[in-house]
Amino acid sequence: MELCFEAVELLGLDEAACRSVLEDLAKNLRPVPPLEFKSFSDCSYLTCKALGLQIRLTTGKADVVFLYNESVEGFSRFEGTLPEGLQWSHHSKDVILMLGEPSDKYGGGRFRAVGISYETLGVDIQFKESSWEDQKNPIAFISVFHRLDPSHGLCELCGKRASFRCGLCKTKRYCSSDCQKRDWRKHQLECSGYQASLKCDDLLPRCQQASQKLTAGLVTVTWCQAGKDVDQNMHPRKLQTMFLGKTCLAKLGLADICGLKKVAELCEASILRARIATSSSAVAMLPQLEELAGFT
Secondary structure (H helix, E strand, O other): OOOOOEHHHHOOOEHHHHHHHHHHHHOOOOOOOOOEEEEOOOOEEEEEHHHOEEEEEEOOEEEEEEEEOOOEOOEOOOOOEOHHHOOOOOEHHHHHHHHOOOOEEEEEOOOEEEEEEEOOOOEEEEEOOOOOOOOOOEEEEEEEEOOOOOOOOEOOOOOOEOOEEOOOOOOOEEOOHHHHHHHHHHHOOOOHHHHHHHOOOOOOOHHHHHHHHHHHHHHHOOOEEOOEEOOOOOOHHHHHHHHOOOOOHHHHOOOOOOOOOOOOOOOHHHHHHHHHHOOHHHHOOHHHHHHHHOOO
16 A cells, blocks of 8 residues: 655654654554654654554654655655655666766675665665675665755865764864865965964964964975975975974074074974975975065
């Protein structure tokens, strides 16, 4: 019996309303199937296996609706409308061709069936088999939930679920360090935390102020050290690690190379300038770096 019903209609309903909908759908079945209710510490489940339906309720409201295929965990096939034009006859390859690359993938291995997620569509698809190589993997069940706003909780670069934020501004989200590095050239221009770090604190010694400006200049200028290109997307902290060492310049005889008064045994501006000067391939860039750093 085909149901004139879409699972998304259940989202946000309380337990009583969900129970009423399931009872109304089940009354035409013979015999009329019972509803099962199980409660846990963080959520509860309302189930009608004969309808191929299960509802998860969190804080008393339906937040996920599970639609089952035939003979999966004892469920009958859900006969209502599937989301996004999906059909039970579709396999994993068909789903990818229809909906594109998923925002997340999970499962796989020897025992766990694979699944994919489309968070901006509000759909997860769980397949029956555990191999990612199987393009004919049939659908086991579909999870329907509220669509995730593309502007919240997703990677700024690729749209996958974000797992961390920019450590400087705490606003931009990324799924991986690779995406963060690829986005750095653009993001550094608007990152509030990074821009604030470039502002000189009047309380800092003059050499440290100059060092901060010079480090900022390194991010925007293409140059080489020891003949190896430095990635312009490199995080400024890594640049500092590479070029601001802990060498005692007094021993090297380079304490005054920057032309600034030495205020400590370890003068960061002197160290940075000294390291640039030791690379013949970087000497040509030194005037431009000096200009960016405010030395001229």
